Amino acid sequence: MNKEIKVGVLGAGSMGSGIAQIAATQEHQVVLVDLNDDALAKAEASLKKILARLVEKEKINEATSKSIIGRIKFSNNVNDFNDCGIVIEAIIEKLEVKQQVFTQLEKIVNDDCILASNTSSLSIASIASACEKSDRVIGIHFFNPAPLMPLVEIIPAVQTTEETKNTARALIDSWKKVTVLTKDTPGFIVNRVARPFYGEALKIYEEGIADFATIDWAMKELGGFRMGPFTLMDYIGNDVNYTVTETVFGAFYYDPRYRPSFTQKRHKEAGWFGRKNGRGFFDYSEGAEKPEPNKDEQLGAEIVNRIVVMLINEAADALFLNIATREDIDLAMTKGVNYPCGLLEWADEIGLEEVLLRLEFLHAEFGDDRYRPSVLLRRLVRDNKTFY
Numbered sequence: 001m002n003k004e005i006k007v008g009v010l011g012a013g014s015m016g017s018g019i020a021q022i023a024a025t026q027e028h029q030v031v032l033v034d035l036n037d038d039a040l041a042k043a044e045a046s047l048k049k050i051l052a053r054l055v056e057k058e059k060i061n062e063a064t065s066k067s068i069i070g071r072i073k074f075s076n077n078v079n080d081f082n083d084c085g086i087v088i089e090a091i092i093e094k095l096e097v098k099q100q101v102f103t104q105l106e107k108i109v110n111d112d113c114i115l116a117s118n119t120s121s122l123s124i125a126s127i128a129s130a131c132e133k134s135d136r137v138i139g140i141h142f143f144n145p146a147p148l149m150p151l152v153e154i155i156p157a158v159q160t161t162e163e164t165k166n167t168a169r170a171l172i173d174s175w176k177k178v179t180v181l182t183k184d185t186p187g188f189i190v191n192r193v194a195r196p197f198y199g200e201a202l203k204i205y206e207e208g209i210a211d212f213a214t215i216d217w218a219m220k221e222l223g224g225f226r227m228g229p230f231t232l233m234d235y236i237g238n239d240v241n242y243t244v245t246e247t248v249f250g251a252f253y254y255d256p257r258y259r260p261s262f263t264q265k266r267h268k269e270a271g272w273f274g275r276k277n278g279r280g281f282f283d284y285s286e287g288a289e290k291p292e293p294n295k296d297e298q299l300g301a302e303i304v305n306r307i308v309v310m311l312i313n314e315a316a317d318a319l320f321l322n323i324a325t326r327e328d329i330d331l332a333m334t335k336g337v338n339y340p341c342g343l344l345e346w347a348d349e350i351g352l353e354e355v356l357l358r359l360e361f362l363h364a365e366f367g368d369d370r371y372r373p374s375v376l377l378r379r380l381v382r383d384n385k386t387f388y
C-alpha cells in the first residue's frame with residue numbers, strides 16, 4: 001500500500017539525492033527536482049556510481065540497480081510533483097527561500113499531499129506558515145549520508161495534524177529507518193544534545209589543558225566515541241559546524257551553554273574548513289605529519305569526564321523540557337551520531353550523584369551559567385531516582 005505513494009524530492013544536492021535513493025530502493029516512484037541542471041546531472045551520475053559499487057560488493061544485483069535508477073525521474077520542473085503523496089524539500093538552508101518554495105508547492109500538489117522539510121536548523125512552524133493548509137507540513141530530518149545513517153527525526157510543527165505526523169512517520173519507518181519524535185525546537189534532538197561534544201572540547205583546548213590530538217585520542221580511545229571532536233569538526237567542515245553553533249546559540253536567546261568558540265571562528269575565517277580543503281584543526285595535505293597525542297590516562301579521563309557530563313546535562317535538560325522521550329533521546333544519539341551508548345543510560349551507569357557533583361564543581365569553579373546542572377538531574381538525585 002505504502003509503496004504506491006509517489007515521492008517527490010526537491011533539491012538534488014547531497015541530502016536530496018540520498019533521500020531519492022532511499023525512496024527508490026524502497027520501491028517508490030520518485031521525482032527528484034532541482035532548478036539547476038548541472039546539479040541534476042551530478043546527482044544522476046553519482047547515484048549510478050553508488051549503485052555500481054553496491055553491485056560490485058554484491059549488496060544488490062544488476063537488475064535491482066537498474067530498477068532503482070529507473071524509478072527516479074530527474075526533472076527541473078516542480079510541476080512534476082502534481083501527483084506525489086509526499087514531497088520532501090532539501091534545498092538551501094534559507095528560511096525565505098524555503099517559504100517561497102512551500103507556497104509554490106502547495107499550488108501544485110493535491111490537498112492530501114504531505115509537505116516535508118529536511119531542514120537542520122529552521123523552525124518547521126515558520127516554514128509551515130507559508131502554506132494555507134499548514135497542518136500538512138512536517139519536518140523529516142535525515143542525517144548525512146542519508147542512505148547509510150539509520151536515524152530520522154520526525155518534527156511536527158504546532159500546526160501539524162496527528163494524521164500528518166502518523167502518516168509521515170509510518171512511511172519513514174517502512175523505509176527501515178529508526179524514527180524519533182521531537183519537538184520543533186532549535187537543533188531538534190541531535191544537533192542540540194551534541195553541542196558540548198564540540199563546544200566543551202574547544203573550551204578544554206582554549207584553556208590549554210590539552211591539544212587537538214590529545215582531546216581526540218581521549219574521546220576515541222577512552223570515551224569510545226567513533227571519532228574525536230576535532231577530527232569530526234574537520235569532517236563536517238568548520239564553516240558548517242560553526243554556523244550551526246552560532247544559529248543554535250542565537251535561537252536559544254544566547255544561553256551560554258551554546259556559546260560558540262573563537263578558536264573555531266578563526267579557523268573558519270582563515271578558510272581552514274577541514275578535510276574538504278586540506279586544512280582544518282589538522283593538516284590533510286600530502287606528507288603532513290600527524291601530531292602525536294599525549295597519552296596520559298589521567299589527563300584523558302579528565303577530558304572525557306568533562307565532555308560526557310556536559311553531554312549528559314544537555315540530554316537531561318532535553319528530557320526535562322519534553323523535547324523527546326528518554327528512549328528517543330538515547331536512540332537519537334546512538335543512531336544519528338554513533339555515540340557508544342545512550343547518554344541517559346550512561347548517566348545511570350556513572351551514577352547521577354557523581355554526574356551532578358562534577359557539574360556542580362565546574363559550575364562553582366567557572367561561575368559560568370554554561371555549567372548549571374539541569375533541574376531534572378537535581379530532582380532525580382534528591383529523590384534518589386535514576387533515568388531508567
Ligand SMILES: NC(=O)c1ccc[n+]([C@@H]2O[C@H](COP(=O)([O-])OP(=O)(O)OC[C@H]3O[C@@H](n4cnc5c(N)ncnc54)[C@H](O)[C@@H]3O)[C@@H](O)[C@H]2O)c1
Binds near residue numbers: 034036120143
Ligand atoms: N548536508 C548535511 O549534512 C545535512 C544534514 C541534514 C539536513 N541537511 C539539510 O538539507 C538541506 C539540503 O542540504 P544539502 O547539504 O543537501 O545541500 P546542497 O547544497 O548539497 O544541495 C541543495 C540543492 O538544492 C538546489 N536548490 C536550491 N534552491 C532550489 C530551489 N529553489 N528549487 C530547487 N532546487 C534548489 C541546489 O541547486 C542544490 O542542488 C538543507 O536544508 C540542510 O540544512 C543537510
